[in-house]
Amino acid sequence: MLVQLRDVPEELGLLSGALVASGHEVVTQTSAPDVLVLGLPRGGTDDTDDATSFLDHTYGIYEQLVSTNAQVVVLLSSTRVYDGLDRGWRVTGDFAPQPTPELASLGPHLAEMTARELAREGRLRVWVLRLDTLGDVAAGAFLDPRDGAEAIVTAVNQIGALRGAAPSALSSSYRELIVSGDTVRFGKERGLRSPFEWEPTYPSQSTRAERRRAVWPCDADPVHVPGSPSQITVYGAGGPMGVAVCGALQGLPGVVVTATDRSPLAELAARPPQSAGAPLPVPMIEPHLERTVDVTDYAQVLDAARGAGCLVNTSVVRDDPRVAFLVNALGTWNITRAAVELGIDRVVQTGPTLTLLGDPGGFAYDRDVPADAPVRPARWVYGLSKMLGLEASRVLAESARIAVPQLLFNQLLPNLYDGRPLLSFAASWRDSGRAVAAATQVTDWPEPSPRLDVLVPNPHRRTQYRRTWKMLGIEPLDRMDEHWMVEPDQTDETAPPDPRPIVGAMDRPEPKQ
Numbered sequence: 001m002l003v004q005l006r007d008v009p010e011e012l013g014l015l016s017g018a019l020v021a022s023g024h025e026v027v028t029q030t031s032a033p034d035v036l037v038l039g040l041p042r043g044g045t046d047d048t049d050d051a052t053s054f055l056d057h058t059y060g061i062y063e064q065l066v067s068t069n070a071q072v073v074v075l076l077s078s079t080r081v082y083d084g085l086d087r088g089w090r091v092t093g094d095f096a097p098q099p100t101p102e103l104a105s106l107g108p109h110l111a112e113m114t115a116r117e118l119a120r121e122g123r124l125r126v127w128v129l130r131l132d133t134l135g136d137v138a139a140g141a142f143l144d145p146r147d148g149a150e151a152i153v154t155a156v157n158q159i160g161a162l163r164g165a166a167p168s169a170l171s172s173s174y175r176e177l178i179v180s181g182d183t184v185r186f187g188k189e190r191g192l193r194s195p196f197e198w199e200p201t202y203p204s205q206s207t208r209a210e211r212r213r214a215v216w217p218c219d220a221d222p223v224h225v226p227g228s229p230s231q232i233t234v235y236g237a238g239g240p241m242g243v244a245v246c247g248a249l250q251g252l253p254g255v256v257v258t259a260t261d262r263s264p265l266a267e268l269a270a271r272p273p274q275s276a277g278a279p280l281p282v283p284m285i286e287p288h289l290e291r292t293v294d295v296t297d298y299a300q301v302l303d304a305a306r307g308a309g310c311l312v313n314t315s316v317v318r319d320d321p322r323v324a325f326l327v328n329a330l331g332t333w334n335i336t337r338a339a340v341e342l343g344i345d346r347v348v349q350t351g352p353t354l355t356l357l358g359d360p361g362g363f364a365y366d367r368d369v370p371a372d373a374p375v376r377p378a379r380w381v382y383g384l385s386k387m388l389g390l391e392a393s394r395v396l397a398e399s400a401r402i403a404v405p406q407l408l409f410n411q412l413l414p415n416l417y418d419g420r421p422l423l424s425f426a427a428s429w430r431d432s433g434r435a436v437a438a439a440t441q442v443t444d445w446p447e448p449s450p451r452l453d454v455l456v457p458n459p460h461r462r463t464q465y466r467r468t469w470k471m472l473g474i475e476p477l478d479r480m481d482e483h484w485m486v487e488p489d490q491t492d493e494t495a496p497p498d499p500r501p502i503v504g505a506m507d508r509p510e511p512k513q
Helices: 015-021 050-067 103-119 145-163 240-250 265-269 298-305 321-342 381-400 429-439 466-472
Strands: 002-006 025-027 035-039 072-078 125-131 174-179 231-235 256-261 289-292 310-313 347-352 406-409 411-413 426-428 451-453
Touching (some): 002 015, 015 025, 015 145, 103 381, 231 298, 240 429, 429 466
Parallel strands (some): 125 174, 231 256, 231 310, 406 451
16 A cells, blocks of 8 residues: 655654555655554644644644545554553553643644544544554663554554455544553553554563552542632623623623733724624723733733633634634633633633534434533534634643533524524523623532533424523523414413423423423
8 A cells, every 4th residue: 555654753763664564655745645644743842832732733633634635544642642540540442531731641632633523524534543652661661663663554454454345344434542562551452442453562661550549530520619700801802702791791790801802892893793683892891901812822811811710712713724723722722721820710611512513423413412412523623623622621620620611502693583594502692691601600510621502492302401501500581482483472272281491480481391
């Protein structure tokens, strides 16, 4: 097969010869390889700043994978995705990645997530090989380069063997394999998650494992954040959701809002609305403040966060891939890490719902999909970039034990429905602002970074909504029941008696289900 090597670690200098010896043709440049062997960026070094490393592991991987014509990509990741897992556990591929906030651990995890989503639709197949630290195993390294090269060659050979098999043999578009000489910390790989069985020929003389009773993971335990913030900084305040959020926050007693955006609010107010009826920014009146802040610049984000008791992120870019990754991924991460650095225990992140794409990406045709269902943005740039930013925030929140709820939206409409096609997953701009404002006041969360789908009650039973309003402690003001009825002005005598509200007594209670 024609194998292209790109960004392969220099320690694997013998890989090219090993592939040739196995009958493959190796190139560094080609327009149509059969297999692309892709290494991760060399991030985390002294000459690589955090923002560059973060983008290299997210947008950089995205750009390489969407531009390749290879049928299969072998992504050379890292066992450091397990750095957050107690060393008393014997790790196999059945363990989900549990990274720490350090980019040497978080970066490979985000790169894997990017590759997984791009492979989800089946147009690209990705095999992830999680390589341990390469070097002399007798001197303390954990993976002999000969074993690393052998695992990659075996993967390429296996891919070649499957090319002539029945289509079902390649039914999985994404596979993972741990490649380590540390046979105490990492168990032998076998089973459905691994593309083939593998064990080292030159096992390491060292181990990071600790022979004791393992500590159970507890990062997702409930979190309590006492008190109520009096100063709140809103990033992306010039967008319609930011406007709705600032308005709702200003209605809370004793709260001072600092509204920030990349452009002055007056300039943004002069532009056409994002959609019909979408709110436009208005000047901030004392004691509330306005600042110009670029969320992709960590120093600016950090400075705007000083003195705040809560940070809110409503910034978003939907279309341009590079800018979307800058704002939605890097910007989201910047805001949460600013909170961690300053000791702020509340951050409210927002984004699009990430479960409702069509097959095979999401759960659009399923029933009662919960907000905490596995995210499925697939190739959707807006959703993918937001997913990566929210995931980086989750890792930070669990490590620092702060509250970073994720409020997720879909269709947003004026308070008075204007007749446009109405989706089941919808809410008004006003209720979106109220939901975010309510989240800034919650003191107890079931986990550090829960996902909440924000939508009005509806009869469709596609997406669950009760949990969100119950956790926020409020009810939506703008119901849309009538717009799904055949004759909304008629009394339905067949409706069940004693209807049940979602939280307490609602203005238009919903029927029992």
